[in-house]
Amino acid sequence: MLYGVSTMSLFTGTDLLCFRGERVVFTDLAFAINAGDALVLRGHNGSGKSTLLRLLAGLLKAQKGDISWNGENILDEPEQHNQRLHYVGHLDPIKPVLTVRENISFWSELRGHENDVDAALAAFGIMFLCDVPGRFLSAGQKRRVNLARIIASPAPLWLLDEPTTALDTDAILALERAIATHRQSGGMVIASTHTDIGLDSAKTLNLDDFTPTEYAA
Amino acid sequence: MNRFFTLVRRDLKMSMRQGMDNVMVIMFFVLAVILFPFGVGPEPTILARIGAGVIWVAALLSAMLSLERLFQTDFEDGSLELLALQPMALEITVFAKITVHWLTTGMALIAATPLLAIFMNVPSDGFWMLVLTLALGTPSLSLIGAIGAALILGSRRGGVLLSLLVLPLYIPILIFGVGAIDAAVSGFPIRSHLMILGGLLVAALPLCPWASAGAIRQALET
Numbered sequence: 271m272l273y274g275v276s277t278m279s280l281f282t283g284t285d286l287l288c289f290r291g292e293r294v295v296f297t298d299l300a301f302a303i304n305a306g307d308a309l310v311l312r313g314h315n316g317s318g319k320s321t322l323l324r325l326l327a328g329l330l331k332a333q334k335g336d337i338s339w340n341g342e343n344i345l346d347e348p349e350q351h352n353q354r355l356h357y358v359g360h361l362d363p364i365k366p367v368l369t370v371r372e373n374i375s376f377w378s379e380l381r382g383h384e385n386d387v388d389a390a391l392a393a394f395g396i397m398f399l400c401d402v403p404g405r406f407l408s409a410g411q412k413r414r415v416n417l418a419r420i421i422a423s424p425a426p427l428w429l430l431d432e433p434t435t436a437l438d439t440d441a442i443l444a445l446e447r448a449i450a451t452h453r454q455s456g457g458m459v460i461a462s463t464h465t466d467i468g469l470d471s472a473k474t475l476n477l478d479d480f481t482p483t484e485y486a487a
Numbered sequence: 488m489n490r491f492f493t494l495v496r497r498d499l500k501m502s503m504r505q506g507m508d509n510v511m512v513i514m515f516f517v518l519a520v521i522l523f524p525f526g527v528g529p530e531p532t533i534l535a536r537i538g539a540g541v542i543w544v545a546a547l548l549s550a551m552l553s554l555e556r557l558f559q560t561d562f563e564d565g566s567l568e569l570l571a572l573q574p575m576a577l578e579i580t581v582f583a584k585i586t587v588h589w590l591t592t593g594m595a596l597i598a599a600t601p602l603l604a605i606f607m608n609v610p611s612d613g614f615w616m617l618v619l620t621l622a623l624g625t626p627s628l629s630l631i632g633a634i635g636a637a638l639i640l641g642s643r644r645g646g647v648l649l650s651l652l653v654l655p656l657y658i659p660i661l662i663f664g665v666g667a668i669d670a671a672v673s674g675f676p677i678r679s680h681l682m683i684l685g686g687l688l689v690a691a692l693p694l695c696p697w698a699s700a701g702a703i704r705q706a707l708e709t
Contacts, residue, residue, distance in 0.1 A: 327572055328572070329568060329571065329572070329707055329708065330708055331708075349574045349575065349576065350574070352572050352573055352574045353574035355572065357568075357569065357572050359565055359568060359569075360565070361563075361564055361565025362564070362565065363561075363564050363565040363566035363569050364564070365497075365501060365564070365566070367501050367504040367505055368497070368500070368501065368504075372497075372500075376493065376497050377569070379489075379490075379493045380490050380493055380494070380570075380573045380575070381573065381574060382489070382490065382574070
């Protein structure tokens, strides 16, 4: 196993309840995925896809319920959890004054891996951008750099929030290939998306099912 | 520890490439001090009396000017939430950013001080004491300011709020910084002033990164 994850490894959420402000976003939410699995989050705007991904990353805390990795609550050892996850949010953290290569190698150095920046850039077809400062990138190119960042340093759990935003069809294909390789080597993917990305035998979690009835659209 | 230096290196590199930001802080420092002889008149004795205090107040305001951007840019482009998701304590991340803030503003302020001290006719007894107190005091300014910079994340008009939060907390540093210089000039013992300045720094070193990290976690929960 590439990620040193045993086949038993299991990422689970049970009985999750989350409210933002006064509104209950979802309740009684549960999921379980194994090494090599993909979970696609679906649901209306505001159904809590991003909120759930931030919960899974440990950025937010659920008001009720547990999220555990191999039976161990992720909040017990937050730094260990950070070591095994990659999070791609709505924003692309690309520094305008640093080149694409500097941007990516900074993040992989922080994770303490020897990094393979070139291979990651090649996977998203942006090798030619490697010495270009971030301020000259288009929105789609920034997103490609952000996705190349998560390939450059391996981690078993990918949390992707609308990863296809601003991507063209070529880049979406590259992302599908990257996810497939990641899963073959035992990685897990949890992604929220409105467009279809080709994921073999992916599980689906529809967040509308967990919206309390009084708020249901 | 390697991660700490990785972060310091990146931030220093970025601040070198956006060199104007730091130059402007130093220019503000110099201009603010230069305004005083115009305001109170060029009488050498008056300038000698107020010189050290003026330089200290101007240093304090300049340090605060650059604080607003300490976490703001990283917060806006999503870097901060990603930094919070790295396998290192957020406190270390915050400490690295404070270190860079001090290296790029505090150190530069100290470097500009001798020139201004001559300009303000600071007595020779107080000259080195001025540099020494700034060396002891400016790290505390960066550390305490980081709490304010973290608290204003996500708020509009953050800059004004920041000064309201941070300036009152700077008062003790100002009092003992200028107190040490006055004592040196009038021949009184300086030890107690310096020890209190050092004590404030030692207390701020662990407490401020911890408090700032807490405020950042709070800001990221929205």
